[in-house]
Amino acid sequence: MTIVGTRIDGRLIHGQVANLWAMSLNISRIMVIDDEVAKSDIEKAGLKLACPPGVKLSVLPVEKAAANILAGKYDSQRLFIVARYPDRFLRLVEAGVAIPELNVGNMSKTTENKSVTRTVHVNDNDIKAFDALKEKGVHLVSQMAPSDGIEEFMPLLDKVR
Numbered sequence: 001m002t003i004v005g006t007r008i009d010g011r012l013i014h015g016q017v018a019n020l021w022a023m024s025l026n027i028s029r030i031m032v033i034d035d036e037v038a039k040s041d042i043e044k045a046g047l048k049l050a051c052p053p054g055v056k057l058s059v060l061p062v063e064k065a066a067a068n069i070l071a072g073k074y075d076s077q078r079l080f081i082v083a084r085y086p087d088r089f090l091r092l093v094e095a096g097v098a099i100p101e102l103n104v105g106n107m108s109k110t111t112e113n114k115s116v117t118r119t120v121h122v123n124d125n126d127i128k129a130f131d132a133l134k135e136k137g138v139h140l141v142s143q144m145a146p147s148d149g150i151e152e153f154m155p156l157l158d159k160v161r
Contacts, residue, residue, distance in 0.1 A: 005081070006080070007081070007102075007104075007105050008084065008085065008089070010106050012050075012082055012083075013032065013047050017080075025078065026078055027055055028055060029056040029057070029058060030058070031060065031079055031081045032083065033061075033062050033065045033081060033082075033083045033089075034059070034061075038064075043059075044059045047059055056077070062088050065097075069092075069097050085129070086102075086129035089129075090133050100139060103141055104140060104142045105143065107119075107122060107126065110123075115160070116142075116153075117142060122157070130153070130154070140152070
């Protein structure tokens with residue numbers, strides 16, 4: 001199986017993911033990992049509409065996503081995995097899925113979080129998840145669009161601790 005990209009994006013599938021990332025990485029399947037979204041028919045319907053033509057979509061709870069990946073269900077595909085929060089990726093890694101690099105693209109601003117970049121805002125739980133991902137060998141980067149430069153994410157995060 002080829003995981004060609006992983007991304008944290010609070011918007012899940014939208015213009016950047018559906019067009020720029022899908023085309024740039026020649027994605028054949030987008031996988032959204034989120035226990036709550038997987039239970040919501042309304043959210044799943046919206047994601048199906050946002051998915052680019054010719055690209056398959058899976059919206060799965062984290063545990064099911066890990067089981068499917070580890071069972072080789074997507075081995076012949078170019079898989080792009082997206083989630084809203086880092087804890088979803090941490091659970092995926094803890095289940096045994098190898099994620100060499102994770103792109104932190106967009107995390108929405110709330111009154112409870114700190115701004116890391118103009119598009120990435122984190123709370124204490126997010127920081128703990130990022131630290132745990134780093135400890136497990138995941139390389140964390142920040143890149144909004146494929147044409148943008150890649151920044152190391154942990155030094156950016158260290159500025160807001």
